[in-house]
Amino acid sequence: MDKKIGVGLAGFGTVGAGVYRHLLSARDVLRRRIGVEFEVRRVAVRDVSKPREVSGDLLTGRASDLIEDPEIGVVVELIGGMTTARELIEGALRAGKIVVTGNKALLAEHGEALFGLAEECGVPIFYEAAVAGGIPIIKSVREAFVANRFESMHGILNGTSNYILSRMAEAGIGYQEALDEASALGYAEADPTLDVNGWDAAHKAIILAALAYGFWIPPSDVLVRGIDTVTREDVCFAAELGYCIKLLATIKAGADGIEVRVCPTLIPSRHVLASVGGVFNAIAVHGDIVGETLFYGRGAGQDPTSSSVLGDLAEAAAALQGAPRNCGFIRHELYGKALPVGAAISKFYLRLAVEDRPGVLAQVAGIFGEAGIGISSVIQPETTAEGPVPLILMIHDAVTHVFEAACGRVAALEAVKDAPVALHVEAFAP
Amino acid sequence: MDKKIGVGLAGFGTVGAGVYRHLLSARDVLRRRIGVEFEVRRVAVRDVSKPREVSGDLLTGRASDLIEDPEIGVVVELIGGMTTARELIEGALRAGKIVVTGNKALLAEHGEALFGLAEECGVPIFYEAAVAGGIPIIKSVREAFVANRFESMHGILNGTSNYILSRMAEAGIGYQEALDEASALGYAEADPTLDVNGWDAAHKAIILAALAYGFWIPPSDVLVRGIDTVTREDVCFAAELGYCIKLLATIKAGADGIEVRVCPTLIPSRHVLASVGGVFNAIAVHGDIVGETLFYGRGAGQDPTSSSVLGDLAEAAAALQGAPRNCGFIRHELYGKALPVGAAISKFYLRLAVEDRPGVLAQVAGIFGEAGIGISSVIQPETTAEGPVPLILMIHDAVTHVFEAACGRVAALEAVKDAPVALHVEAFAP
Numbered sequence A, B: 001m002d003k004k005i006g007v008g009l010a011g012f013g014t015v016g017a018g019v020y021r022h023l024l025s026a027r028d029v030l031r032r033r034i035g036v037e038f039e040v041r042r043v044a045v046r047d048v049s050k051p052r053e054v055s056g057d058l059l060t061g062r063a064s065d066l067i068e069d070p071e072i073g074v075v076v077e078l079i080g081g082m083t084t085a086r087e088l089i090e091g092a093l094r095a096g097k098i099v100v101t102g103n104k105a106l107l108a109e110h111g112e113a114l115f116g117l118a119e120e121c122g123v124p125i126f127y128e129a130a131v132a133g134g135i136p137i138i139k140s141v142r143e144a145f146v147a148n149r150f151e152s153m154h155g156i157l158n159g160t161s162n163y164i165l166s167r168m169a170e171a172g173i174g175y176q177e178a179l180d181e182a183s184a185l186g187y188a189e190a191d192p193t194l195d196v197n198g199w200d201a202a203h204k205a206i207i208l209a210a211l212a213y214g215f216w217i218p219p220s221d222v223l224v225r226g227i228d229t230v231t232r233e234d235v236c237f238a239a240e241l242g243y244c245i246k247l248l249a250t251i252k253a254g255a256d257g258i259e260v261r262v263c264p265t266l267i268p269s270r271h272v273l274a275s276v277g278g279v280f281n282a283i284a285v286h287g288d289i290v291g292e293t294l295f296y297g298r299g300a301g302q303d304p305t306s307s308s309v310l311g312d313l314a315e316a317a318a319a320l321q322g323a324p325r326n327c328g329f330i331r332h333e334l335y336g337k338a339l340p341v342g343a344a345i346s347k348f349y350l351r352l353a354v355e356d357r358p359g360v361l362a363q364v365a366g367i368f369g370e371a372g373i374g375i376s377s378v379i380q381p382e383t384t385a386e387g388p389v390p391l392i393l394m395i396h397d398a399v400t401h402v403f404e405a406a407c408g409r410v411a412a413l414e415a416v417k418d419a420p421v422a423l424h425v426e427a428f429a430p
Helices: A014-025 A027-034 A064-068 A083-094 A104-121 A137-144 A159-171 A175-184 A199-213 A232-240 A302-321 A360-370 A400-411 B014-025 B027-034 B064-068 B083-094 B104-121 B137-144 B159-171 B175-184 B199-213 B232-240 B302-321 B360-370 B400-411
Strands: A003-010 A036-044 A072-077 A098-101 A150-156 A222-224 A243-254 A257-268 A280-287 A291-298 A345-354 A375-379 A389-399 A416-425 B003-010 B036-044 B072-077 B098-101 B150-156 B222-224 B243-254 B257-268 B280-287 B291-298 B345-354 B375-379 B389-399 B416-425
Touching (some): A036 A302, A072 A302, A083 A098, A098 A302, A137 A280, A159 A232, A232 A345, A345 A400, A360 A400, B027 B036, B027 B302, B036 B064, B064 B072, B104 B199, B150 B199, B159 B243, B232 B389, B345 B360, B360 B400
Parallel strands (some): A222 A257
Antiparallel strands (some): A280 A291, A375 A389, B243 B257, B280 B291
8 A cells, every 4th residue: 555645736837737747647657666656635826717737626826725734745846936935835844844846046045044944843855856957966966975075066057058058159159149049949938037147057056065065155155147248259269279168157165165156167178068068957076085977967847857856756755754864955064164256266268359569468468477367378360350359368277356356457458449358267177 | 962873894895995994084074964973893804814904803704793793784795796795685684784785796686586685674775886886876766767767778887898999999999909008007807807798787787777677687688798899990980980889788668678788889979978988987867757867977996986885875874764765676567578689679780891893782782671671871981902891781770680680691691701790879869
């Protein structure tokens, strides 16, 4: 006789409907593999009158109905947003119900408080669906790599941005054209702001960093830049230099703290992350014991995200039948604190538009020299055009705020036209 | 106050010594993350007189000492081989001790009996270290993808073979030269037989298939071919055709049963598995809900394998504190049976050495035509050499035994010199 577990589903959008459908289609698989039958008892939606592929009896407009039903053991929060979602999760935890959520923004902003409450209530929150869709990165970092100290993680965590940058590189088109293409194919939301401005990936990076390093990095300590300023020109120059441009989440443990940044970044074209194209996600994790590992898969979409929610439901079922391993996140102080944005060290790509006359390179190089910043290579492409010419510098490891100050001085040179374009470069450990 | 868990370690070779060392170095990490302290209470070795980096008091020559110590809750079996390892594991299970093992050959050959006993005793066996070193593929398939029906898995599961094939392709060298290089670099064992003959990878494939499909494929139903017959010539022709040759484990669910094979296989050069070079391992998993995913990392070696053993120890600690999820493997019949070797359908690469005269291709094509087998392309490279010339055929999907019978008839043609070389081709789903 299989154990029945009552599920309350909040939200019936793309992912919510997928979870509902796959819970039905995978009923047999789940029964055989884990001896559990999940029964969706209520589905909370904003508009109960809208026709949906779920029986009307299950629908309710009040999320609190999920909390009040004593037969519901797990609340699945897939409504997104902050206020209502947070109230629902807190209410569920207080009622002793396990929470499964894919709400990356909420966890990244309020993870500290939510997991504090989870621990207080002795109830776990599972959130595999919050990072990288179907890729089991949360479980792998939390459980499989539990003995590792993490040296770094590098992730391509936003499929929309990755699709746009992949198309710019492949087809030689500009940002706007690639975005329009992504929208036409359904790879970009009606409002793609959070995808292309880097914040969707940044929320995921904050969650990964919390898991790896045991504390919540304040969003204000995360450098976040979007892809909307990446030009076709920079994609071409990067390719010439043997790099490609990815919206890369970089998480690194250094002596002075943990650095988290999400920005368009040059990575070597031969690196395995460079071959992650289209809407796929990938995360390279470097642990002191396991060494280099990489996880790759679909980072969004109804099905992959549902797969992670269903995995979490199985986890919840196991927790309901025994002692849960932990509340989903354990705070510790093994790694100290977050590194403020300006203190991070990086290599950079710098593109200037300069007057085509002798002495300009010497002026620019002089400024970086005075700041103690090394230049590893310079490209000044041949050009026959009138007006300013491009000058590309590859900058050695530099402290961000020192580099930025030097850039400011370079920008002020009379021979330098337009604003300089600076991008991070991630060379990876040799 | 942290919970102390007594560990009995059997085997102090490369991996055993690594586990011991990392249990010490990761003590703080494990205490903070899971609130557990592991104490190695006994280390069983064959020769107690050999000097080792472990206190003499811990050493014992009798594996049964691990079973008899009531303070030992987890027995870690890293001695390998069949008889002693099996006795130890069975004794540990009967004594109610959780087992962690990396013994892929033992599980592949006797998984059915061992997990049967584990279930009877109500004690789990964990075996993340048995497949693909540090890559958490067992946990991901068993837990994260628990709701998925698996359509296929494709794995590069033997680092030694992959190093050799990678070098043959990169450096244009022959099999023996590449093997010598691997030996000199410590990437091949003193006796590399199990690595290069495909059986090491086949054992891992049998474990993955058992996990995905719920039953143990008899080794006699697995097609296993080694890389020792792969020639420089075939590596070159494959490259010309847009493929590279990998020792690929292919696991597929079809209407007639589950197919498992490990053999040198042509895969498209643009496929992500083709970029897995050197001693790395990778596994592509295709689930009906999650879609395509890929896991990549170091598949062997002291540290990556230790990372997996330590992850399993954490799993064991959780199980000792609550109800274990399951005994490590759950039998079910959702997928039916294993497909006998000859019944599998595949594309093939066929290289013949033929007399350079008109009519030969017609004869060969005629034989395949009569057998109802389609030829998708033919290459007859220009050559100025005397004697037989190469003729390469790419064969459409064919039933293995039908293809092999046709090959036999082709081999018997007077114009065909030498034995034909046939390799599987994996085109992957579009």
